[in-house]
Amino acid sequence: MKHSIQRIKSLIQSDLANATRDSMVLYILAAPILLATIMAFLLPALGKAELHFAADQNNPAIQVLLPELERFGQVEALESANAVERRVHQSDHVAGIIADDDGRASILLQGNEGPEAAALMQAVLYTAANGPEAQYQTERQTGTRSGLADYARVILGMLSVLIGGIAAAFALIDEKENKVTRSYSVSPLRGFEYFFSRGLWAFAVSIFGTLAAHLILGPAGLSWGRLLLVILASSTFPLAICLLVGGIAANQIQAVAALKLVMFVFLTLPLVSLFIPQKLEFLLWILPNFWLFKAFEGIYTVNDGAFLLNALLCAVSGLAASLLLAAALAPTLTPGHKRKANKVITA
């Protein structure tokens, strides 16, 4: 047991040394921090996005409306109705305010906005012209969050898990290219020790990414207990990704192809569950990463009471996927594998 731990520790130290030498792995480690920082700046701007109006300021009927219209969005005051028409024609979504033949303010749209946009513009212009129908007061709620920001956090959490697997996968491919795995066959390193050290290294990287992203982007007052539970439940995912990418690809070039597919399946497919009818969601149940997505949703979005079940399914499916992949790819990855099997993969 003591020797086993020593061997695992040596392999992890070797991975750590290689990581500091290889710029790609360093970049991979920095990616969650950078992405979280960019999102921290971008998400508030996205949330504050407003309607845009272009108004004919030289028309008296419209001029009096301009201060009121500014409550509803950004107003560009232009010098004529023709200027407003040209502005509405541009590629962004701007609603024009011009005067009718009878001098009343009316709305000018391009035609690609949809009926709800027209109805909203009518309501806005009517209220701006005639005043509100009720006495309004606002009570700001603390602890609320934007749905967009919440799902950005979920995606970043998933990405951190993926990044752990990618970092380990590139380390594994590096060993394959340099034939280091063959040298393991003359060392006392056993198969499960090899997989365990790979998995531990990948898990450590993913924990780093998940915690860093959460600290930068995560809202205050969130349950750390839930986050830690999801981190534990997802502990086998980085190994599964490492095996999938590192096991299939013989070199970095092939790894990029494998990564393209893995990233799509891992990140994009669970997001599709937000758009497809609920009766079709069962098609995604077979994917272990779908349950990881649901578990992260349970941390950052609505509390629907199924969090523990999702975390459990995440843990079980992740473990099953890792074991299946390890069994399938063991002949090509474990120390002492046959040269013939290796040739088939690298052809």
Place this chain on the structure above:
Amino acid sequence: MKKSLRSARPPRSRQPVFTLLERDSILLWRNGHVLVTAILMVVMMTLTLLLPERIAGKPKELVLDQLTGSPLQSAYAAQAKLRFASDEAGLRASLADDPGLTGIILRGTLEQPQATILAGAHLPDSALALLEASIDELLRRTRNSAAADTTAVSATSAQGTMPAVHYLEAQRPEPPLYLRGLPVFLIFEAGILGFLLVAVFVFQEKQEGTLRAFLVTPAKRSAYLLSKLATFTLLSLLYGAGVLAAGLLRGVQPNLAGILLTLTAAAASLTLLGLGFATFFDNLSQWFFPGLGVLVLNMAPFLGSVNPVFQPFWLSLAPSWPFLKLAEHFLQPGGQLPILPLILAASWLAGSAIFCTLALRFKLLKGAA
């Protein structure tokens, strides 16, 4: 004798391009990129066929109608567009459970209502003003309906005083979800394929010494550039065309020539940009982060697609922006061709070609014919 030898030799300028094109295609196949692209194409086609026309989500507002007689609840409870709470405690509990929900409490009478909006701190004041305008419209319609003594809520009595709406072009219906996703997929997935793959190929050629071997052949730099451009543009086009075919099966009626031309131009532009960009790095490890950084920046216009009111000026600086606008136009034709995106797209294509040519001339293939 000399004349027959000359005529037997193939024209030098044509053959290398096709030889390189054949070699790149074989490498694409051998490294699994064709298989991966084919799998992704099938998955995207399936998604296009399965995505609904609309997402039937729950309303993001919860209303407590405490007006005398609860006229709004009577008129709108059966419709899916509004949700009603039974009491204030229930409303506040729902808001606590769903941080994205906004609460509206209406008190007083229909003629003199008071409204309290319970909104999240993250909502801007302009969003609250829009919500107030929507509540005003709801109150007006209910009031007019009650005054006309009809049970169904009618908008016609309100329409006579409402501002008129004029359209510059023929009004187009709101595009279904799968149609809104198509330009995003074509430009941000099929269109960028070449940027990533061309870099991977360049580094493989460097690693294997193929580039050095090319430098001592009589083949010109243009043959190298054209073979790469043709290989990856064709792959992107096939990838995009497959998913477009799924859209056609769902009834999308695009300007086919326009959308295919846009996709070709986008793929060509990104391939040339990617090839030129890759010349500044020695290997995949060095390129990886900066390359992905460029791809992420290129995806910025996606934010404007998801949130149409988010259209800051800097989005239009991304290479993908003009191609995205053109793709949106050609997938749902009917309006005027957007001129600015057309000019920008042509500029990006020309600029990428110049950048790539210079990068090959002075860096990657320095010394070649």
